Amino acid sequence: MQKMPKWADVALIPFLNLLIAFVLSGLVILAIGENPINALRMMISGALGSTYGWGYTLYYATNFIFTGLAVSIAFKAAMFNIGGEGQAMIGGLGVALVCLYIPFPHWTVAILFAMIGGAVFGAAWALIPAYLQARRGSHVVITTIMFNFIAAAALNYVLVNVLRPKGEMNPQTASFPETTQLPTLHDVLAPIGINFSKSAPVNVSLFIALAACLIVYLLMWRSRLGYEIRAFGLSSEASVYAGISPFKIIMVAMILSGGLSGMMSINNTMGEAERLVLNSVEGAGFIGIAVALMGRNHPFGVLLAALLFGFLYQGGSELSLWTKIPRELVIVIQALVILFTGALDNMVRAPVERAFIRSAKRGAH
Amino acid sequence: MADMSKGGQQATVAPAIELRGISKAFGPVQANKDISISVQPGTIHGIIGENGAGKSTLMSILYGFYKADEGQIFIHGKETQIPDSQAAIAAGIGMVFQHFKLVENFSVLENVILGVEDGAMLRPSLAKARKSLKSLAEEYELHVDPDTLIEDLGVGVQQRVEILKALYREADILILDEPTGVLTPAEADHLFRILNGLRDQGKTIILITHKLREIMEITDTVSVMRRGEMTATVKTKDTNPEHLAELMVGRKVLLRVDKVPASPGKKILEVENLRMVDDHGVERLKGISLNVRAGEILGIAGVSGNGQSQLLEVLGGYANATGEIRISGDSIDLTGKYSDGRSRRARGIAHVPEDRQEHGLIMDFPAWQNIVFGYHHAPEYQKNKFLMDNAKILEIAQDKMDRFDVRPPNPQLEAKSFSGGNQQKIVVAREIERNPDLLLVGQPTRGVDIGAIEFIHKQIIALRDQGKAVLLISVELEEILSLSDRIAVMFDGHIMGERLPDQTDERELGLMMAGVTQEGDAA
Amino acid sequence: DPAIIFDLGGKFDKSFNEAGFNGAEKWAKETGGSYLEIELQSEAQREQALRRFAETGANPVITLGFAMSAALSEVAPDFPETTFVTNDGWSDAPNVLNVAFAEHEGSYLAGIMAAMASKSGTVGFVGGMDIPLIRKFGCGYAQGVLATNPDAKIISNMTGTTPTAWNDPVKGGELTKAQISQGADVIYAAAGGTGLGVLQTAADEGVLSIGVDSNQNYLHPGKVLTSMVKRVDVSVYDAMKEGENLKPGVRVMDLAHDGVGLAMDEYNAELVTDEMKAAVEEAQAKIISGEIAVHDYQSDDTCPVMKF
Amino acid sequence: MDFLTIIQIADSGLRLATPLLLACLAGLFSERAGIFDIGLEGKILASAFFSAAVAAATGSVWLGLLAGVASSIAFSAVHGLASITFQGNQLISGVALNFFASGITILIGTAWFGLGGRTPSLSGGQRFSNLELPFANAVADVPILGPIYSDLLSGHTILVYVALLMVPLSWFVLYRTRFGLRLRAVGENPAAVDTAGVSVIRLRYAAMLIAGVLCGLAGVYLATGLAAGFVKEMSAGRGYIALAALIFARWRPWHALYATLLFGLLEAIANRYQNIDLGTFVIPVQFMQALPYILTVIILAGFGGTAVAPKAGGQPYVKER
């Protein structure tokens, strides 16, 4: 009495979902008078057809892995952390301070401290909402929304009035010193004979993001703490019976979540821009929500969803470079992908499941 | 009795309900297989069967809550389609579900009128319902304050609301799914009086229960279900509990508890002057003192709501209190960091909670993760300093599930997909096998079938015989009387007194549970 | 072919980027040529767009906005054959043409008009976000106001701190109302899409407004006192016209070079009195001659007449 | 601060609160029925665009209103399809719709008007004009009450009064009608509604419809009442603030009014007092801009108590697992 083969569950259905999303996107492209087939080809070759394209795809994916993991950990503890955006902003400040004010001998040391700086600042920004939720019952959704706005204001102040070098027009910090600059994938792969595009911003942060996936997996699915977080998220009453402290779990989950959001800045701030700019997060905190939900709050799901979004970002860039298709089309495609793979999943799943059961029954007779 | 005369009419009157060839599958689970049954009007028809036999599913189909894959339904001889509950209500069927379908933060009145309001505006509906509730209350002894919120009512009263709901909808066929599972004996008696009254008025009643005593006491006919099939239907007067038990489980079941006399050792648990105030500022424990020795079972009897739950919570470490608790002579913290479930477990206190779904299990965790719930810090479950040893836990879970006869014995299944009895077995397996010094047990067999009850009782006694202390809380007097070596009665946050099981009876305990004291303590 | 890179605001921002777009379109129409374009969506695209356009042989590659500076310094050296143009930004690379606009000078003139048109002696300024460029606008404006009427009061507001600050006409409208209730009767908006709300509300409430970047006088005929135009269109048009022959270096787009100025057209003709015209022309001449030195906030991050 | 200033700030606060209030009530109906709605932002944006676009094209603000509301209902319908019929994740659906709105409004706007997503500026009959309440002029000079009536209460567009009226109306519908009883029940325990013989699906779709209408009005008010046309992303996070207000209000209509008025008022105050010059020290404008959010957090923490969401919220109703 098999329900549905596993391959159909993990491959066929997502594929069909994506297909619908892309077909609809194609209709939108047609409607604005462009050729959808060309557009798709351009997106795919632009994002995946060269090491250059991969370089950007992976760069964006790195950001989304961090924020996606962040949202998913909080989610597992039944906390909807909408504050990834603000936590990443403040995390960027932490990275910037570390990079600007500590003289590092080598990037390997710098990145360690930058990770800590980003994580500590990001976690600190999640701390107050977490505490208020745990002790005062103030809903974390409201407080994290508020903290996003507060973070934007704080960063605006700091970048315009405090960290901006004299005469600089852009509200940004000075460039980080040479020794904090992270090797790109080109630098990493060149010694082993792989010629990866030099100009793509993807850097060693990618490996840290991948490691973060693994660590979050181990933490959530293999460690006692993860066990407690998941248990608490599913039933706070039962957790109390088991001796799990709600206060501790709420604080820890939000700190981990904020820390991961904050760590995103080693990629965009330290790795790419090499300075902190005002709008460095660019909504990655919000994309993280979509990534986490689409990845079913599982680190490996988050990884896949982050790659998908990286692809959409980079593919979309190529579209706007070579066609007159407005950049907003990419947002529409993203929306359709989220909608069909994430929310309207059952629209495809139910009939496919029925078809499998029917054919299985027929086979049995 | 009335049912005698009715028995004679059966041939001429069309059955109130007739089901033909009902089948229903939930994915791979065949919950009902080709079931046929007919129920005569004006009778009480019992349905028994093990946990997961498909009783609730069948009734939900009759009530239009689930749709049958196959089969026909006849009401008073007419084939009737019941695609949804609306149709069932129209056909005169009312149902009291095992898990009540009440809106907790609504008043009684609002729950009663929900779905059968008289017009677009609420007020007239409420006024009308208030009136007819009053007359229903008088007619059937169903007294409930119409303006209380459901969440402020005890389960017994909530059930009355469910019955009122059905009567208000003018049901003449009433289905009750395990109505006495959560009731005190007094409440159950009350319910049966009501049911008898309803039958006398010509209503048809289907009663699902695990308690053979109830079947024998009140039903006219009884059907037995096993593994999704209807295996037998017999006249109640032509059968006996042992026979029914055998039909149900498929083997002989011991309906009595077999145990050797206790040989109590040193005091394991000592409680002195325990006081506890709940979140609403109400004092729930008003100076409890008791002790449990090694190798004995102390049963605590009482009508639910008299502080037993709070006593368990305090002992289990998830409510704060004042007073003194000693385990093997050492006192333990009653507030602060070390007053939690984890610290209690570290002190050798295991705990089968009253509500397995709310407290005892994470319903969305697979069975194997539930098997270490609360003990997940134990060294033997760890692979190293950071990681748990999942492979080993899985193995342990498999082993426990096999030995405790958890069905199906698949540790990867989520807790929620086990039937109540099997969920309880998972909890019991987890707690007992930790080899605790003290086992706290709350309502160990609530909603559990007789086969599983037998098994769980055996486990508790075996633990006692190993020289462990057991504190048992149950609203089933029968269970208390048969398992306990000593019985304490709780009333209004006090211990009313203690008795030895062979020197007391249900009547005396019942009086004490109602707050009436008699002669001195036995202890 | 030339290429143009629009900044995050998008090419239809009704002001800065749109001016650049108009210049490019004008060139395309006149010459029948075509050009590559992209509207940036993220910070990481800055380098990417520069590189990709340069790689395909686009020349010149024109960028809009000060935020391109760093990316230009990074990329330009890799493409010595290509000439890059930055409007508002700065790069030392030898193949970059730095086009610098003197917004403070134009704003100064706007300030003169505002002070003369104001009956209450109170004028307003609404900026999109508290960033140096906006301070540069505000500071020049304040100098012009105070030079004309030393007793004038200037109310300055910023819309917000997130990117939506540039796209919130509702908030722009409320800020305008707040300024009006404090007595302001001429309000200068330097706030992108938010400025549309300022102009609208000012028109609704019967006070005057001053547009920015592009000529916005036509939006509310007879209600917009003038617009401080920044001739990005000219800069882009010129760069495209010169094409591959474009010379790198520095090009200053100030009053003297007609790089900034006030828009005078049929839509505001009846608002502009002869005295105003005279005063503006006089100041313009003096600024060009150096007789009046308008302080540039950018030069030392301070403003002598306004606190930020 | 003189009395007139207070009136002016309150006046501004009321205007700023109105779109929040409408969106908040929209969320209230949706979440009371057990459907989380973080797609408020997208619905506001879509409605703002379509109302402005149609008003610009037809010259009638009323047609614009219809179009705006219709677009918001369409978004609600998709949300309903995802979360009711296909039992999908309500948060994902909301996120997707927010993205969709922010992209599609600009795409269509560009295609229709060639203004980069903006609509042409609206004027005259393309916009809602301010209404003078009766006798507003006559009583203006009465001390205290005069200005309150003629400056604060009078002189708003009709949508402001509609929004205010929606508060008692929502309360009445929710607590005094059969529909309201069922709606609240379905958000708490859909199984109870189902077994009582009432369609859960139909109720929830009805709630989505109401949410669509109310949220649509919020967008219409933004584009054709407060502003004069659509500008991309002009919802500017108001949907999220409305969501925060909804939780703050604990899902109750009158509290929604108070919460949104509070938010509106805080923003108006921050607008008015942006540069506080303490002589030696100017309080940074960024601090004043963050102040409403900081105060919200402080108030929330001060109030204490957990906001208990409708119990069945966020979960699709599945009879059979």
Ligand SMILES: Nc1ncnc2c1ncn2[C@@H]1O[C@H](COP(=O)(O)OP(=O)(O)OP(=O)(O)O)[C@@H](O)[C@H]1O
């Ligand atoms: N909604 C559902 N989805 C999937 N499986 C179900 C569902 N409801 C019941 N089942 C399965 O169908 C079988 C019959 O369940 P049912 O609840 O009818 O048993 P029961 O006889 O009422 O048991 P109990 O005595 O424990 O109440 C069980 O295996 C159960 O796990």
Ligand SMILES: Nc1ncnc2c1ncn2[C@@H]1O[C@H](COP(=O)(O)OP(=O)(O)OP(=O)(O)O)[C@@H](O)[C@H]1O
């Ligand atoms: N004073 C005390 N009273 C009661 N229980 C205590 C006390 N001190 C410690 N415990 C309990 O003893 C157990 C061991 O405590 P300890 O802090 O050493 O845990 P641990 O094994 O280090 O756990 P972890 O792996 O989480 O670090 C815990 O369950 C703790 O709650």
Ligand SMILES: [Mg+2]
């Ligand atoms: Mg059952």
Ligand SMILES: [Mg+2]
């Ligand atoms: Mg320890």
